[in-house]
Amino acid sequence: MVTVAICLPFEGEAASKKKKKASNASVKKTTVVNDKGLPNTSMRVSLLEARLAKLEGSTLKVTPKDLAEGRVPKPIASSANPKSSIKLGGQINRMVAHRDNGKRSQIEYLDSTASSTRFNLTGTTNINPKLQVQGVIETELTDGVQSFSSDSDIGSAPAGLAFSDSSPILRNRRLEAVFKHDKFGTVYLGKGSTSSDGVSEVDFSGTGAVSNASEGANNLGGFRFYNKTGKTSVGQRIASDAIRNMDGLQRANRIRYDSPSLKGVVFGLTHTNEEQSDQSIKYAGSFGKTKVGAAVAHTFQPRSMSGTQSRRHHTYHGSFAIYNAGFSFGAAYGTENYRLKKFLHLQKRKDAKFWFLKAGYQTKFIACGNTAMALDFTYNRANTLVETDFFLANREKAKSYALTVVQNFDGAATELYFVARQYHFEQPFSSFKDAFVIVVGTRVKF
Secondary structure (H helix, E strand, C coil): CCCCCCCCCCHHHHHHHHHHHHHHHHHHHCCCECCCCCECHHHHHHHHHHHHHHHHHHHCCCCHHHHHCCCCCCCCCCCCCCCCEEEEEEEEEEEEEEEECCCCEEEEEEECCCCCCEEEEEEEEEEECCEEEEEEEEEEEECCCECCCCCCCCCCCCCCCCCCCCCCEEEEEEEEEEEEECCCEEEEEEEEECCCCCCCCCCCCCCCCCCCHHHHHHCCCCCECCECCCCECCCCCEHHHHCCCCCCCCEEEEEEEECCCECCEEEEEEEEHHHCEEEEEEEEEEECCEEEEEEEEEEEECCCECCCCEEEEEEEEEEEEEEECCEEEEEEEEEEEEEECHHHCCCCCCCEEEEEEEEEEEEEEECCEEEEEEEEEEEEECCCCCCCCHHHHHHCEEEEEEEEEEEEEHHHCEEEEEEEEEEEEEECCECECCEEEEEEEEEEEC
């Protein structure tokens, strides 16, 4: 698929702009004076009001007659509370993916999981000048298989024919009350991001439409590796299980506290259902034209986990990114430690580990907006949570490489993207074919 974007004004529009410029110049040169030779203030105000009315008339989608009769268009949405403001927003993010596990390949139409299709409603008010209150509802709406889903495989995306949609997903991302105080920080109550969410994904590459830093490797991991030894992909490892960026507790029903920024440093704490908790430290700052970001976190999950048969589960992870003059570099690292149940003490479950590197460059090749390009690499060891055979789990390795290109169209709040990603998987006593994915897609914000 070839997309050509021309970001040049039309000839007629350019001529119109020239006329307007000449007209404005003539207005600027006009001087109104009174009989004493001094500028007449009331006349100048009248001229300015006329020019302002002309500008307003050019942007309002109503006729002068409507305005004269008081028929002003109402906002699409307004708050029932006169002291509150309300904001609507969202995005569509869809992709065409060619996925190939070395044995089976297919073109499929999917919703991106790096930055899913969603709808957002935010109400804002103030208790006093320093304390702001928000109510946030954000819902994810997808049709077609979730591209990282552990119960999917190549060729499993349904057609979604009219009146017989079998795969729409409606999932709440945020349902929360937020209290922000200038001096004391922010409290979140409800469902939303935990303090550790995003800690593995600090990224200045400009490719977030399809690749959230270290999450890019498993964004399209909803397929099974093909086992050359067993000559099958049935029951084999799913890529998203072997390649994880350990990004904390992600979103959950919780209470969360973020401290106010202390010279760019923010401390965070979260407690969720099932007694899970996390702590994080995040930093964002700049030194001249150089931007720097970093984050680290610890998460604790005390309950038994399927597959790992773990009694306790600790995760330590973090990431770092730097940007200057269009160039960016990022890195991430994580490790998970398992405390097994008593009857499994004789077995040893190795700590899972991952590390990630990403280099990017952004520039404006065309007037529409920036073009962002990035190369990334991730390595994972003993990262699978669903494997009960510890001998296999401890010795699994997975790698992924990718090239990502994102073209921004600023005037339309739209991005077009391309990704080519290769997956490699290793396991004892078996040989697996490499998998390859090519993606073309778009994210449209509104």
